[in-house]
Amino acid sequence: MVPVSVGQAGNVSGLLLSLILSEQVQNRTDSVDFGPSQLWCHRFAGLRSYATPHSQFFAPSEGIMLPAGSYNNKVAFITGGGTGLGRAMTGVLSQLGAQCVIASRKLEVLQQTATEISSQTGNKVHAVQCDVRDPQAVSRCVDQMVELTGLPDVIINNAAGNFICPSERLSANGWKSITDIVLNGTAFVTLELGKRLIQNQKGASFLAITTIYAESGSGFVVPSASAKAGVEALYKSLAAEWGRYGHRFNIIQPGPIRTKGAFSRLDPTGTFEKSMIGRIPTGRLGKPAELANLAAYLSSDYASWMSGAVIRFDGGEYVSMAGEFNELRKVTDDQWKMLETMIRSTKGS
Numbered sequence: 001m002v003p004v005s006v007g008q009a010g011n012v013s014g015l016l017l018s019l020i021l022s023e024q025v026q027n028r029t030d031s032v033d034f035g036p037s038q039l040w041c042h043r044f045a046g047l048r049s050y051a052t053p054h055s056q057f058f059a060p061s062e063g064i065m066l067p068a069g070s071y072n073n074k075v076a077f078i079t080g081g082g083t084g085l086g087r088a089m090t091g092v093l094s095q096l097g098a099q100c101v102i103a104s105r106k107l108e109v110l111q112q113t114a115t116e117i118s119s120q121t122g123n124k125v126h127a128v129q130c131d132v133r134d135p136q137a138v139s140r141c142v143d144q145m146v147e148l149t150g151l152p153d154v155i156i157n158n159a160a161g162n163f164i165c166p167s168e169r170l171s172a173n174g175w176k177s178i179t180d181i182v183l184n185g186t187a188f189v190t191l192e193l194g195k196r197l198i199q200n201q202k203g204a205s206f207l208a209i210t211t212i213y214a215e216s217g218s219g220f221v222v223p224s225a226s227a228k229a230g231v232e233a234l235y236k237s238l239a240a241e242w243g244r245y246g247h248r249f250n251i252i253q254p255g256p257i258r259t260k261g262a263f264s265r266l267d268p269t270g271t272f273e274k275s276m277i278g279r280i281p282t283g284r285l286g287k288p289a290e291l292a293n294l295a296a297y298l299s300s301d302y303a304s305w306m307s308g309a310v311i312r313f314d315g316g317e318y319v320s321m322a323g324e325f326n327e328l329r330k331v332t333d334d335q336w337k338m339l340e341t342m343i344r345s346t347k348g349s
C-alpha cells in the first residue's frame with residue numbers, strides 16, 4: 001500500500017477533481033481526519049483501489065461461507081452471470097455444487113466465463129444468449145434452460161444497464177434503454193419462470209440485485225433509480241402473492257463494489273471513488289465475493305424463512321449519507337473542545 005495525494009490523476013480527472021470536488025477534498029486536507037496522507041491506494045492488476053486506514057478493522061473475508069455441497073442437485077439461473085457481480089455469484093454457487101445457467105446478450109463472454117468457472121469447480125455452467133428486454137427471447141431462453149437442466153431452484157435477476165447523465169441530457173431512448181433492461185427485463189424473467197414453476201408445482205428462490213439509491217432516489221442516474229425502485233416493488237409484491245406457490249423473493253441493495261461494468265459508466269475518470277470512500281464508515285469498497293456469499297445464503301435452504309427482505313449491503317454508506325450531523329466526523333479533538341466551550345457558555349434561549 002502506498003499513500004497518495006489527492007489530485008494525482010490524469011488531465012480529465014484532475015480537471016473534474018478541481019472543478020467538482022475541490023471544496024470537499026480541500027476541507028479534508030485542511031481540517032479533518034481524512035486528509036490525503038490518510039488516503040491509501042492499493043495497486044493491483046493495473047487497478048487503483050482506495051481505502052482508509054480504519055478499513056483494516058473491516059478486512060473482507062472472501063472465502064466461501066456456506067458448507068460444501070449446499071447447492072448439490074440445485075439449478076441456478078443468473079442473468080448477467082458472465083461479468084462482474086453476476087460472475088462472482090455464479091462462481092460461488094457453482095463451487096457449492098449448483099448447476100448454473102448464465103444468460104445475457106454477449107454469448108462469447110458468457111461462454112468464456114462458463115468454461116472458466118466449470119473448469120475450476122467441476123460443475124456444469126451453461127451459457128444461454130438472452131436479451132432480457134425481449135419477452136420472446138426470455139421465453140426461448142427458458143425453453144433452452146429446460147432442455148439443459150430443467151426449471152431452476154434459484155433465480156438471480158442481476159442484469160442491469162446504467163450510466164451517469166444529467167436528466168436534461170437524457171433522450172427518451174436513453175431512459176427506455178435502462179428501464180427496459182432493469183425493470184422490464186426483471187419482470188419478463190420473473191413472470192416467465194414464475195408461471196412455468198407454478199405450472200410444474202416447483203418452489204424457487206428469486207433474488208433481485210438493486211442498489212442503495214433504489215430507496216432514496218438519486219440524481220444523475222434517474223432511469224436506474226426509477227427502475228430499481230420498480231424492481232423492489234415487484235419483488236415485495238410477489239413475496240406476498242406467490243409464497244403460496246413455494247416462491248421466496250428477496251432483494252440485495254449493494255453499495256459500491258468495483259466492477260468494470262459499473263465503474264466505467266458511473267465513474268469513468270475515477271474521480272468520485274475517493275470522495276465516496278470518505279463517506280463509507282467501513283472505509284473501503286465491497287468485494288464481489290462478499291456479495292456472492294450473501295446471495296448464496298439468501299438463495300439457499302438455510303434462508304427458507306426469508307422472503308420479502310431488503311438487505312442493504314454497503315459498508316454503512318447509506319446511513320452515513322442520510323444523517324444530518326454525520327459530517328461532524330471531520331471535527332478534530334481541538335475543534336470539539338472549542339465547540340463544547342461555546343455551547344456550554346450559552347445561557348438562555
Ligand SMILES: CC/C=C\C/C=C\CC/C=C/C=C/C(=O)SCCNC(=O)CCNC(=O)[C@H](O)C(C)(C)COP(=O)(O)OP(=O)(O)OC[C@H]1O[C@@H](n2cnc3c(N)ncnc32)[C@H](O)[C@@H]1OP(=O)(O)O
Nearest residue numbers: 160161162163171173174177211255256261262266267273
Ligand atoms: C465510484 C462510483 C462507481 C460505482 C458505484 C457507485 C455507487 C453504488 C451504486 C451503484 C449502482 C450501480 C448500478 C448499475 O446498474 S451498474 C451496471 C452497469 N453495467 C452496465 O450498464 C452494462 C450494460 N450497459 C450497456 O450495455 C450500455 O451502457 C447501455 C447504454 C445501458 C445499453 O446499451 P445499448 O447498446 O442497448 O444502448 P445504446 O444504443 O448504446 O444507447 C441507448 C440510448 O441511450 C443513450 N446513451 C447511452 N449512453 C449514454 C450516456 N453515457 N449518456 C447519455 N445517453 C446515453 C444512447 O445515446 C441511446 O439513446 P439515443 O441516442 O438513441 O436517443
Ligand SMILES: NC(=O)C1=CN([C@@H]2O[C@H](COP(=O)(O)OP(=O)(O)OC[C@H]3O[C@@H](n4cnc5c(N)ncnc54)[C@H](OP(=O)(O)O)[C@@H]3O)[C@@H](O)[C@H]2O)C=CC1
Nearest residue numbers: 080083084085104105106131132159160256257259261262
Ligand atoms: N458494482 C456496483 O458497485 C453495483 C452494482 N449493482 C448492481 O449489480 C448488478 C451487477 O452489476 P455489475 O456486475 O457491477 O455490472 P456489469 O456491467 O458487469 O453487469 C451487468 C450485466 O448485465 C448484463 N446485461 C446488460 N443488458 C442486458 C440485457 N439487455 N439482457 C441481458 N443481460 C444484460 C450484462 O451482460 P451483456 O452485456 O452480455 O448483456 C452484464 O453481464 C446490477 O444489477 C447492478 O445494478 C448495484 C449496486 C452497486
